[in-house]
Amino acid sequence: MKLKLKSKPARMLFEVLHSLLKKPATVLYPKEKLEMAKNYRGRLVVHPEKCISCLMCMRDCPTGAININKIGEKKFEAVIDLSRCIYCGQCAESCPKKAIELTTDVEIAQLNPQKLKVVFHAKDPDKCEEKSERAVS
Ligand code: SF4
Ligand code: SF4
Numbered sequence: 001m002k003l004k005l006k007s008k009p010a011r012m013l014f015e016v017l018h019s020l021l022k023k024p025a026t027v028l029y030p031k032e033k034l035e036m037a038k039n040y041r042g043r044l045v046v047h048p049e050k051c052i053s054c055l056m057c058m059r060d061c062p063t064g065a066i067n068i069n070k071i072g073e074k075k076f077e078a079v080i081d082l083s084r085c086i087y088c089g090q091c092a093e094s095c096p097k098k099a100i101e102l103t104t105d106v107e108i109a110q111l112n113p114q115k116l117k118v119v120f121h122a123k124d125p126d127k128c129e130e131k132s133e134r135a136v137s
Pocket of ligand 2: 054
């Protein structure tokens with residue numbers, strides 16, 4: 001129930017006391033971490049074993065952050081430049097095979113921008129490695 005205080009000073013005093021007593025919205029990062037919302041759009045993960053190389057993700061990506069390369073017979077790798085990605089989720093929406101997912105991982109900062117280019121191989125889909133050059137499809 002909301003208190004209805006008529007005078008301005010009383011309302012201000014109430015607000016100050018209320019703010020002093022309530023739990024802070026911030027946490028002592030990185031010691032403490034906030035739980036991200038279930039559908040938060042963070043770091044991308046690609047499952048190349050599901051990929052059929054339709055290239056819809058590349059076509060629809062507004063920043064050119066994703067490349068799909070053929071690495072063998074019906075085997076593909078995905079190269080994602082996380083520094084170009086705006087985490088819009090369009091690639092995941094467009095993928096007919098649900099091969100792309102956005103995780104709740106937000107700890108992406110790197111001193112070396114080259115480390116933001118990650119490759120997902122068909123052989124070991126859960127493993128991603130850093131790549132020093134942008135792959136050309
Ligand atoms: S999340 Fe958006 S910007 Fe990032 S790779 Fe997918 S489509 Fe491109
Ligand atoms: S949209 Fe999905 S299936 Fe098509 S190339 Fe991209 S990751 Fe592969």
